[in-house]
Amino acid sequence: MTRLRVIGSAAAAAIAVALILPSPVAADEEDPGLSMAPGPGDPTTALIAFSTPITFTAAVAQAAGYSGEVLGIRYENPELVGEYYFGSGVSAAAFNSEFTADYGTAPAAVGLIVATTVPDDSEFAARSATYPTADVIEVGDDPFVPAPAVFSSAIESLRTPPLGQEASSSGRVAATNYSANRAPWMPSQAEVQVLNYTANKVTFVSSYWWLGTQTPANVPSLYGVEFEVNLRDVSSGALVGNRGSCKTSTGITKDDYKKHLAAANENWNWKAIRPDGVTVPSSLGAYADYNDLFDRCDTSSFAIGLRYPHNIQYVNGAYGVIFVIDAPKGYDATSEVSATNQAVSSYYCTTFGAWMALTDCMGVALGDWPNTAGNTYQTVLSRDRHWTVPKKCWITMWTDANPGGQVYDTTGGC
Numbered sequence: 316m317t318r319l320r321v322i323g324s325a326a327a328a329a330i331a332v333a334l335i336l337p338s339p340v341a342a343d344e345e346d347p348g349l350s351m352a353p354g355p356g357d358p359t360t361a362l363i364a365f366s367t368p369i370t371f372t373a374a375v376a377q378a379a380g381y382s383g384e385v386l387g388i389r390y391e392n393p394e395l396v397g398e399y400y401f402g403s404g405v406s407a408a409a410f411n412s413e414f415t416a417d418y419g420t421a422p423a424a425v426g427l428i429v430a431t432t433v434p435d436d437s438e439f440a441a442r443s444a445t446y447p448t449a450d451v452i453e454v455g456d457d458p459f460v461p462a463p464a465v466f467s468s469a470i471e472s473l474r475t476p477p478l479g480q481e482a483s484s485s486g487r488v489a490a491t492n493y494s495a496n497r498a499p500w501m502p503s504q505a506e507v508q509v510l511n512y513t514a515n516k517v518t519f520v521s522s523y524w525w526l527g528t529q530t531p532a533n534v535p536s537l538y539g540v541e542f543e544v545n546l547r548d549v550s551s552g553a554l555v556g557n558r559g560s561c562k563t564s565t566g567i568t569k570d571d572y573k574k575h576l577a578a579a580n581e582n583w584n585w586k587a588i589r590p591d592g593v594t595v596p597s598s599l600g601a602y603a604d605y606n607d608l609f610d611r612c613d614t615s616s617f618a619i620g621l622r623y624p625h626n627i628q629y630v631n632g633a634y635g636v637i638f639v640i641d642a643p644k645g646y647d648a649t650s651e652v653s654a655t656n657q658a659v660s661s662y663y664c665t666t667f668g669a670w671m672a673l674t675d676c677m678g679v680a681l682g683d684w685p686n687t688a689g690n691t692y693q694t695v696l697s698r699d700r701h702w703t704v705p706k707k708c709w710i711t712m713w714t715d716a717n718p719g720g721q722v723y724d725t726t727g728g729c
Contacts, residue, residue, distance in 0.1 A: 498689025
């Protein structure tokens with residue numbers, strides 16, 4: 316849920332805040348607060364790249380033989396990119412089978428996601444679009460070439476903008492307390508579904524579309540965008556404080572705070588998909604935003620970011636992108652839901668944080684947000700609605716006639 320990150324010391328934080336002051340958040344939302352980038356010796360992640368793409372099964376075998384701690388596998392297909400995590404509660408075999416059923420192809424694995432610590436100085440030879448690359452695993456010279464994807468009906472329905480769709484239950488209702496102005500970098504439409512597909516998994520499916528004068532090319536240089544769905548515990552038993560020191564209302568420390576709420580905010584599998592299923596989406600620099608240091612203990616943010624949203628291409632009448640998150644089931648049966656999009660600086664990823672995974676370097680408070688770019692923060696679903704998940708589906712639209720937005724409750728169509 317990071318909107319503004321600081322680095323290390325209070326002095327560094329003061330310098331960072333002086334360099335960029337983000338625009339105010341929407342009136343109905345609390346500022347997500349500060350989050351800290353890791354310092355030397357802190358845990359982080361890196362990518363051990365394969366010398367050429369290999370099958371997912373071969374990547375699992377490579378993970379079993381790796382001497383360090385392997386967290387997951389990254390794959391990059393022509394139509395979609397994503398990551399599988401061994402701690403997701405879904406076995407590698409089941410993931411591979413589900414992937415084939417949903418996309419009609421197999422994941423092309425490009426590397427192992429491994430646990431490491433922040434070095435005193437950069438020790439990484441290079442970096443991929445999303446990770447520093449600590450090493451390369453030689454896997455031969457014959458790259459695995461996956462078959463073209465064939466999308467399932469659930470994904471197929473998201474490959475065109477929702478404009479013109481009618482809500483299937485409560486109908487069109489005015490959004491509450493939206494920002495009066497729509498910045499030119501912001502999506503024009505969003506469709507979000509939060510579903511309980513199995514007893515052990517909560518699935519977030521979302522698509523975002525830019526129409527007319529709204530285009531991702533309007534995202535300022537050296538900025539990316541994070542698209543997030545937020546779950547919050549509003550019960551009397553909610554954890555209190557900020558992460559790093561989460562406690563119950565009676566003062567008992569809870570180290571398992573990530574497992575609270577309707578979905579567990581750790582080890583979730585995710586995908587970023589090009590709606591046309593043609594152009595390689597790896598150029599988007601897609602990443603899961605796991606950095607939650609100093610986030611509220613009663614809230615979890617399920618966010619996927621794009622370091623290079625400018626590379627989103629025009630397809631099916633608009634610029635669009637689709638995200639899928641499969642999260643382990645959390646402790647709670649239900650949670651309150653809201654959603655936001657936010658522009659985040661990538662400046663730190665090109666300088667002092669070049670060795671960091673994007674989840675750690677994106678949003679560090681260094682950069683210069685143009686005055687003409689408008690707000691940095693877009694409300695997709697207001698907390699004021701007090702909607703809960705699972706299950707909940709909605710469509711949000713912003714139009715020239717009503718830049719504040721309209722929300723269609725599509726619960727009946729989930």
